[in-house]
Amino acid sequence: MPLFSASLATRLPLAFWVQSRSNNFTRNYAGNSFFLFFDSKRSLGLTKPINFSLSKCNQTRVCSPMEGQMVVTAPETEEYSKELEVAVRAVQMACLLCQRVQENLITKTNGQVHSKDDNSPVTIADWSVQATVSWVLAESFGSENIAIVAEEDVQALLKANAAGLLEAVVNTVNNCLVEAPQFGFKTPLMSLGTLDVLEAISRCNSTGGPVGRFWVLDPVDGTLGFVRGDQYAIALALIKDGEVVLGVLGCPNYPMRKEWLSYHNRYHRIISKLSPPMSESWERGCVFYARRGSGKAWMQPIHHGEENLLWPNNARQIQVSSIDDPALATFCEPVEKANSSHSFTAGLAHSVGLRNQPLRVYSMVKYAAIGRGHAEVFMKFARAGYKEKIWDHAAGVVIIQEAGGVVTDAGGHPLDFSKGEAAGRVFSSLCSTASQIKMSGYFENGDRDQVLLVAQIAWNIWKSRNNFVFNKTKVNPQHTITSFLHAEMECLKAFELARVQMDNLANQEDLSTWRAPNKGRFKANCDAAIPASELIRSIAAIVLRNWKGKIVDDLAKSVHVGTSIGGELHAIRAACEMLICLGLEEVEVESDSQQAIHLTSLSLATRPDPSGSTQAQPKPSKHKAQNQNQNSHQGSGGGGGNDNGVGGFWGPGGGFNIPGMGSGWGPGVGGGYGAGYGGPYKGYSKGGVVRPSMVCKDKGPCYKKKLTCPAKCFTSYSHSGKNYGSGGGGGGCTMDCQKCLAYC
Numbered sequence: 021m022p023l024f025s026a027s028l029a030t031r032l033p034l035a036f037w038v039q040s041r042s043n044n045f046t047r048n049y050a051g052n053s054f055f056l057f058f059d060s061k062r063s064l065g066l067t068k069p070i071n072f073s074l075s076k077c078n079q080t081r082v083c084s085p086m087e088g089q090m091v092v093t094a095p096e097t098e099e100y101s102k103e104l105e106v107a108v109r110a111v112q113m114a115c116l117l118c119q120r121v122q123e124n125l126i127t128k129t130n131g132q133v134h135s136k137d138d139n140s141p142v143t144i145a146d147w148s149v150q151a152t153v154s155w156v157l158a159e160s161f162g163s164e165n166i167a168i169v170a171e172e173d174v175q176a177l178l179k180a181n182a183a184g185l186l187e188a189v190v191n192t193v194n195n196c197l198v199e200a201p202q203f204g205f206k207t208p209l210m211s212l213g214t215l216d217v218l219e220a221i222s223r224c225n226s227t228g229g230p231v232g233r234f235w236v237l238d239p240v241d242g243t244l245g246f247v248r249g250d251q252y253a254i255a256l257a258l259i260k261d262g263e264v265v266l267g268v269l270g271c272p273n274y275p276m277r278k279e280w281l282s283y284h285n286r287y288h289r290i291i292s293k294l295s296p297p298m299s300e301s302w303e304r305g306c307v308f309y310a311r312r313g314s315g316k317a318w319m320q321p322i323h324h325g326e327e328n329l330l331w332p333n334n335a336r337q338i339q340v341s342s343i344d345d346p347a348l349a350t351f352c353e354p355v356e357k358a359n360s361s362h363s364f365t366a367g368l369a370h371s372v373g374l375r376n377q378p379l380r381v382y383s384m385v386k387y388a389a390i391g392r393g394h395a396e397v398f399m400k401f402a403r404a405g406y407k408e409k410i411w412d413h414a415a416g417v418v419i420i421q422e423a424g425g426v427v428t429d430a431g432g433h434p435l436d437f438s439k440g441e442a443a444g445r446v447f448s449s450l451c452s453t454a455s456q457i458k459m460s461g462y463f464e465n466g467d468r469d470q471v472l473l474v475a476q477i478a479w480n481i482w483k484s485r486n487n488f489v490f491n492k493t494k495v496n497p498q499h500t501i502t503s504f505l506h507a508e509m510e511c512l513k514a515f516e517l518a519r520v521q522m523d524n525l526a527n528q529e530d531l532s533t534w535r536a537p538n539k540g541r542f543k544a545n546c547d548a549a550i551p552a553s554e555l556i557r558s559i560a561a562i563v564l565r566n567w568k569g570k571i572v573d574d575l576a577k578s579v580h581v582g583t584s585i586g587g588e589l590h591a592i593r594a595a596c597e598m599l600i601c602l603g604l605e606e607v608e609v610e611s612d613s614q615q616a617i618h619l620t621s622l623s624l625a626t627r628p629d630p631s632g633s634t635q636a637q638p639k640p641s642k643h644k645a646q647n648q649n650q651n652s653h654q655g656s657g658g659g660g661g662n663d664n665g666v667g668g669f670w671g672p673g674g675g676f677n678i679p680g681m682g683s684g685w686g687p688g689v690g691g692g693y694g695a696g697y698g699g700p701y702k703g704y705s706k707g708g709v710v711r712p713s714m715v716c717k718d719k720g721p722c723y724k725k726k727l728t729c730p731a732k733c734f735t736s737y738s739h740s741g742k743n744y745g746s747g748g749g750g751g752g753c754t755m756d757c758q759k760c761l762a763y764c
C-alpha cells in the first residue's frame with residue numbers, strides 16, 4: 021500500500037496541509053477517522069496506533085490549578101531547554117513590541133505601511149522585531165554562535181528617503197529593550213544606535229541549508245493581518261541539520277474564545293469592552309511553543325504585566341483536537357485567495373466530508389489553532405511557481421507535531437527545511453528536485469480532480485486501516501488493493517486525458533485563432549473530449565487568459581456525460597464556476613462547439629433578468645457566450661433539454677459557488693430551485709421556486725438566525741425551438757451570517 025501512495029504522491033502539486041492526528045490520540049477510536057497523508061507505517065493497521073494519554077503529575081512537574089493542566093519546569097538537562105526559554109522570552113518581548121505598533125497603526129493613518137519590492141506590505145514592526153530578536157539571541161548565545169535566516173533585510177531602510185523610517189525602527193527597538201529585564205534579558209548599557217540596529221537586522225542573513233544549526237525568524241507573519249488590525253504571528257524556530265528542533269509562535273491577538281478566531285479582531289475588541297472577560301482574560305494573546313521529540317506542546321499567556329516573566333509563565337499543555345468526524349471538523353486556510361486557492365480547498369474539503377465553513381485566518385495563527393485543538397485541518401495550495409518560505413512554517417510545524425498532529429505536503433512527505441541555501445532560502449514541499457519539477461508540471465496542467473481522487477483513496481485506506489485497528493473489522497487486503505488499483509487506473513486515465521486536453525487548449529497560443537478580449541477583460545476557452553473507450557465519461561478543460569493572452573488559471577475535470585455536447589456544456593459550466601470562484605466579471609467564455617454556445621446563449625437569453633427586466637440577454641455570438649453571472653453566487657436551477665438528451669445541464673443543485681460540488685458553504689447560496697426540464701421540442705418550467713434558507717451556525721451576531729433568500733432572486737422560464745427545448749428556473753442569493761442578511 022505505501023508503494024501506491026508514494027507513486028500517487030509524486031503526482032501531487034506543490035502544496036501542503038496540516039492535520040490533527042486526532043485518531044491516534046482520542047478516546048474514541050472508532051468510526052470515521054480523518055484521512056491524512058500518512059506515513060507508510062500507519063497504513064492499513066499494520067502497526068499499532070500510538071496510544072497517548074495525558075501524563076499525570078510526577079515529581080518533575082507541578083500541577084496547575086487551571087483546568088487540571090500541568091505546568092512543567094523543564095529540567096535543565098533537557099536538550100535545547102536554554103534555547104527554548106530564550107526563544108519564548110524573546111518572542112514574548114516581540115509580541116509586546118508588535119502590540120504597540122499595531123495599536124498605533126490602527127489608530128493613526130497613512131505613511132506607516134511600506135511596500136517591498138514584491139509589493140507585499142512591511143511595517144516598522146517587521147524590522148524592529150527582527151532587530152530585537154537578533155540582538156537578544158546574540159546577547160544570549162554570542163553573536164559568533166548564531167546564524168539566523170529571517171524575512172527582512174536592510175535595503176529599504178538604507179534608501180535615501182528612508183531616514184525617518186530608520187529612525188522610527190531604532191526608537192521602537194530601544195523602547196522595547198528598555199523593558200528587556202521584565203522578560204529576563206539585560207537592557208543594553210546604552211541605547212542602540214542606528215548602526216547597531218542595522219547590524220542586528222543584517223545578522224539575519226544566513227541562508228540556512230542542510231547542515232548546521234540556524235534560527236529562522238518571521239518577525240511579523242501575516243503582515244496583511246497585522247496592518248488590518250487582525251491576526252498575525254511572530255515565529256521563531258531553531259533548525260539543526262535540516263530538522264526543526266524547537267518552535268515558538270507568538271500570537272498577540274489570539275482570541276479568548278475559539279469562535280472569535282473567525283471574526284475580525286476589531287469585533288472581539290469591542291465585545292471584550294462590552295463584556296470584560298473574567299478568568300479567561302489571559303488567553304487573549306498566547307505564545308505557543310514546543311521542543312522536538314518532547315511529545316508536548318505548550319502555550320502561555322502574553323506577558324503584559326509590570327512584573328517579571330517567570331518561566332514557564334503559567335504554561336498549559338496543548339493538544340490537537342479530538343474530533344474524528346470530518347463533518348464536525350473545521351479547516352483553516354489563508355485569508356487571501358492569492359495565497360491559496362479557496363475553490364480548490366473547498367472541493368477537496370467537500371470530497372473528504374468536511375462540511376464546516378473554512379476558518380480563514382491570517383498568518384501562522386492557523387498552526388496555533390490546530391495545535392490548540394481549535395481547528396482540525398490546515399490546507400494551503402499556493403499557485404504554481406510560488407515557493408514556500410521556511411520562516412512561514414518552521415515554528416508551526418514542530419508545535420503541531422508535538423501537539424499530536426501531522427504536517428505534510430499534499431503527497432504525504434514531510435516539509436523539507438534543508439533546502440535553504442540551495443534554493444535561495446526557500447524550501448520545496450517535495451523531497452527531491454526531480455519530483456518537484458514533475459509536480460509543478462502537473463500542477464500547471466491543472467488536473468485538480470486528480471488530487472481530489474487521491475484524497476479519496478487515501479481516505480479509504482485510512483478508513484480500512486482504522487476499521488481494522490479500532491473496530492477489529494476484517495480487512496481483505498486483496499479487496500482494498502483491487503479497489504485502490506481500480507481507482508488508480510481511473511485516475512491515470514482521467515489525468516492523461518485532462519493533460520492532453522489542457523495541452524491542446526493551452527497550445528492555441530497560435531493566437532491567429534485566439535482573439536483577445538477587450539483590454540481589462542478575461543477570456544475562458546473551454547473544451548471537452550470523450551475518449552472512444554469511455555461511454556460515459558469526458559474531460560472538460562478550461563484555460564483562462566487575460567487580454568494579453570497570458571494564462572491566468574486553468575482547470576481540467578472529468579465529467580460523467582455520454583455525448584460530446586454534454587461534455588461541451590459541462591466545460592462551459594465549469595468555466596463559469598471557475599470565473600465566479602475567481603470573482604471575475606468582465607469575462608468572455610469561448611467554446612468551439614457552436615451547438616453548446618447556442619444552447620447556453622439561448623438559455624441565458626430566455627432567462628428573465630434578475631433585476632426584473634424580461635428582455636432577452638445579450639445576443640449569442642457565434643462561438644462565444646458572455647458570462648452573465650454577475651452575482652458571483654448566483655445559482656441556476658431547472659433543466660434545459662435538447663434532442664441530444666442533455667436535460668438538466670443547469671439542473672437542480674448546481675450552485676456555482678463551489679466548482680463541481682453543487683451548493684456548499686460560503687456566503688453564496690446557489691442551486692437549482694426551478695425544477696424545469698426539457699424535451700426534444702420544448703422546455704418546460706414548473707415555475708415552483710423553492711427558496712433556500714439556512715440557520716447561521718457560527719457564534720456571533722447572527723447565531724441561530726434563519727436567513728431565507730428573497731423571492732425576487734429566483735426566476736423560472738421555458739422555451740421551445742426547433743430540435744431543442746429548454747426550461748427551468750434558477751436563481752440564488754448571498755447569505756451573510758456576519759450581517760444577518762440574505763440578498764440577491
Ligand SMILES: Nc1ncnc2c1ncn2[C@@H]1O[C@H](COP(=O)(O)OS(=O)(=O)O)[C@@H](OP(=O)(O)O)[C@H]1O
Nearest residue numbers: 240241242243244354355356359381382383402406
Ligand atoms: N503568492 C503567494 N502564495 C502563497 N503564499 C504567499 C504568497 N505570497 C506571499 N506568501 C506568504 O504567505 C504568508 C502569509 O500567509 P497567510 O497564510 O497569512 O496568508 S493570508 O494573508 O491569510 O492570505 C506571507 O507571509 P508574510 O509576508 O510574513 O505575511 C508570505 O510569506
Ligand SMILES: [Mg+2]
Nearest residue numbers: 238241242412
Ligand atoms: Mg510570513
